[in-house]
Amino acid sequence: MAIACRNCGTLQSAPAEARAGFVLNCACCRSELQRPAREDLVLALAASTLLLLVPANLLPFLSTSVAGVSRHSWLGSAATILWNEGWAWLGMAVGLFVVVLPPIRFALLTLVLGCLRTSARPPWLGRAFRYANLLQTWAMADVFLLALWVAHSRLAATISVSLGAGAFCFVLAGLGTIFTRAALDKGAIWEAIGPGRAAADAENATARGDDIACPACDLVLHAGCEGHHCPRCGAKVHARQPESISRAAALTLAGLILYAPANIYPIATLPIGFTPTAYTVIEGVHDLIQAGLFGLAFLVFCASFLIPMLKLAGISWLIFSVVRRSTRRLKTKTRLYSVVDEIGRWSMVDPFVIGCSVPVMQYNELISGRAEAGATAFAGVVILTIVAAQCFDPRLLWDAAGKAA
Numbered sequence: 001m002a003i004a005c006r007n008c009g010t011l012q013s014a015p016a017e018a019r020a021g022f023v024l025n026c027a028c029c030r031s032e033l034q035r036p037a038r039e040d041l042v043l044a045l046a047a048s049t050l051l052l053l054v055p056a057n058l059l060p061f062l063s064t065s066v067a068g069v070s071r072h073s074w075l076g077s078a079a080t081i082l083w084n085e086g087w088a089w090l091g092m093a094v095g096l097f098v099v100v101l102p103p104i105r106f107a108l109l110t111l112v113l114g115c116l117r118t119s120a121r122p123p124w125l126g127r128a129f130r131y132a133n134l135l136q137t138w139a140m141a142d143v144f145l146l147a148l149w150v151a152h153s154r155l156a157a158t159i160s161v162s163l164g165a166g167a168f169c170f171v172l173a174g175l176g177t178i179f180t181r182a183a184l185d186k187g188a189i190w191e192a193i194g195p196g197r198a199a200a201d202a203e204n205a206t207a208r209g210d211d212i213a214c215p216a217c218d219l220v221l222h223a224g225c226e227g228h229h230c231p232r233c234g235a236k237v238h239a240r241q242p243e244s245i246s247r248a249a250a251l252t253l254a255g256l257i258l259y260a261p262a263n264i265y266p267i268a269t270l271p272i273g274f275t276p277t278a279y280t281v282i283e284g285v286h287d288l289i290q291a292g293l294f295g296l297a298f299l300v301f302c303a304s305f306l307i308p309m310l311k312l313a314g315i316s317w318l319i320f321s322v323v324r325r326s327t328r329r330l331k332t333k334t335r336l337y338s339v340v341d342e343i344g345r346w347s348m349v350d351p352f353v354i355g356c357s358v359p360v361m362q363y364n365e366l367i368s369g370r371a372e373a374g375a376t377a378f379a380g381v382v383i384l385t386i387v388a389a390q391c392f393d394p395r396l397l398w399d400a401a402g403k404a405a
């Protein structure tokens, strides 16, 4: 059967019996092409995560109390309070990534896997799975889980704070998100949705040099399909992502411009020992160290400071390599791209910590929390770099090197 590597574009053949139970790696760049199939496990995980997200949204989330007075929040409070305080963009981003998109992603996954389990093949199946995969980056229940941990530790240093029933359900749903992601083998599910490689192989025993792969489902198609919709998932097929370099460069530049205000201005004001304290990204890490939370300080330092910086530098390096037709370290660059694409979303942890803490810190002038201007700029950097990484087509690195050679 023919497989196209999504990282370097190499077309290769794999024996048909290498289907289930094996990990396949690209012969050229060593990226993972396929992993063992575990559809039933993924269906169970996706359905439980979907069910847990319902009480997570409806039951009380966090409670704090000071001298007999208490405040409660819901999961949605993170978005509404930011919106009400005038941070509309930040409130919308948090609401979308935490409240709206996770249930949509898991409803789509449960639907697709349920259909496959019962051997139903409705015509919209491929499209539904494509949308579920599209939301993998943006449904951030797992990132919010880390934020809840940071917020809880940070609040507990000042006042008494307890998790509500909704937060317990959310913790389980967040773990479900992580496990689903780890167990999901998209290749096997695309194969089951069909018409897959097996059907294509019947007419075309081995891959031909000018074949192209669908950008969404990796189905290998004839070169004549360029610009048409993929028969399996409905995505528009292009041999390489259109305008990849100019789009990625423009978004990276915008991210670089926002990077300065995101780090110079405070992102939030929260009380530390009953003194309202405005903190920047790096001061937030310093506060965690002073509170003795070294592990969390390290995690937040990586997610909020190191990752955005490495992402901006990394994508810039990849863009320059393509433009200069560099032939050096192609495997390292391909691996760097995979890492940048994978970890970028974890930088949303700081805006989420603000969303978690602010709703339960509304007491008086001394014990109050609010977001500050830096938070919007910071979320902007994170979102721009995620989209920049998605626009960048790593196969161009190999194309450019090939042309130079």
Ligand SMILES: [Zn+2]
Binding pocket: 005, 006, 007, 008, 009, 010, 026, 027, 028, 029, 030, 031
């Ligand atoms: Zn490859």
Ligand SMILES: [Zn+2]
Binding pocket: 214, 215, 216, 217, 218, 219, 230, 231, 232, 233, 234, 235
């Ligand atoms: Zn497709």
